[in-house]
Amino acid sequence: MYPVIRCVVLMKIRTFVILINCIILAKMNPVSSQIPVNYDEEKVPEYVLPSLLKCQDGTIVDHIVEWEHKRRAEILTLFRDEVYGAVPATESPDMSYVIIEEDEEALEGLARRTQVMLAFGRGEQAVKALLAIYLPAGHRDPPVFVGYNFYGNHTILNDDKLMLTDSWLPNSEELEISGNRATVSSMGKRSHRWPLREILAKGFGLATMYYGDIDPDRPDFSDGIHPLFYPHGDIRPGEHEWGSIAAWSWGMSRILDVLTGIKNLEKSRFIAFGHSRLGKTALWAAVNDLRFDAVISNNSGCGGAALSRRRFGETLAHINTRFPHWFAESFKEYNHMEDKLPVDQHQLIALMAPRPVYIASASEDLWADPRGEYLSGYHASEVFRLYGMTAIEVTDMPSVEKPIHHTVGYHLRAGGHDVTLYDWLQFMRWCRVNIKF
């Protein structure tokens, strides 16, 4: 195509995407829709990122020992106190679990399926969470993707043995959910996001749970696991205590508690995975729990892989207004004041080192700021280099569907905010290269 025509076509597509985003945003939340959204690269303000290697006392880290024993802890504490919030210091509720269904020959012999019911706390107040595990037949210790789904395990696949969650669900016409309850009508409605047969055929397993089983996604701390941490009744988290993302992340670690107790997985590698808000969750879970061998963040955007200081697409003010329960209360103080935030998201990526991180963006998902997601990986690479690893070495983004499969991996898929087979095929190729199993 002639360059001029191509340019005009691209501009039209871009304007259209921006328009659709604005309409969706306005429908979802009239208050946050009044906050302007920048989709113009030229209007990204100048910014200085907080240093990865300069400690609070001014010393510069040039060795992994100082990184691991000093600087990493400083940055982790800042993210905990100022962004996601701390798990309350009160004693965690008891957790028990029981296998409620198992089939050695599920999916015509392709998989071993196990369904496990987790219970937090006791008696009437116990919070129940349903975990579905599929392991590839004939593989001992397969690598396992660990990730939440948005609408219940039964939506990821047409498998009528998948049990229904009892938890509150958001209503959805597309998923055929009404009355906030799961029904079989949603069976397999999200299967395009979970190409399970391909995953199993390539020797990987999957463990998934509905994120609302841990904490229903609404601005209310009186449900899910929150109340179990506040035995004396006042269930409003303190200023630096967790929002829902940290609660969901905590739940991912509980999934690992179960998986590491399951036979055949003693030596497995666990890869935290999540899309969008659940990509933010996967990053925070994997950073905190060293039992995760790698993390994949898909289209995680603001508060996930994207740099906050760029203020491109969704900003702190947007996210904290629309989802006031996701982050620590203290995070709201940085609305419109990104430069005051003592951390930025490249540091979150760096906290994973030397464990591999994959960041996936989508070309039309401007709300999540693909370039900001890429640059996080680029800036984090400083720490991966301390370990002698190749991460992301250039500021120029690769073009669509030209993945980078280094220790820090990245791809830009064509299309919108979603998870597709293309994404999964990249994730699995990258895992084969970067994770030993």
Ligand code: GTR
């Ligand atoms: C959007 C939100 C994003 C992302 C997304 C999702 O509305 O603004 O930060 O988390 O939801 O989870 O689908």
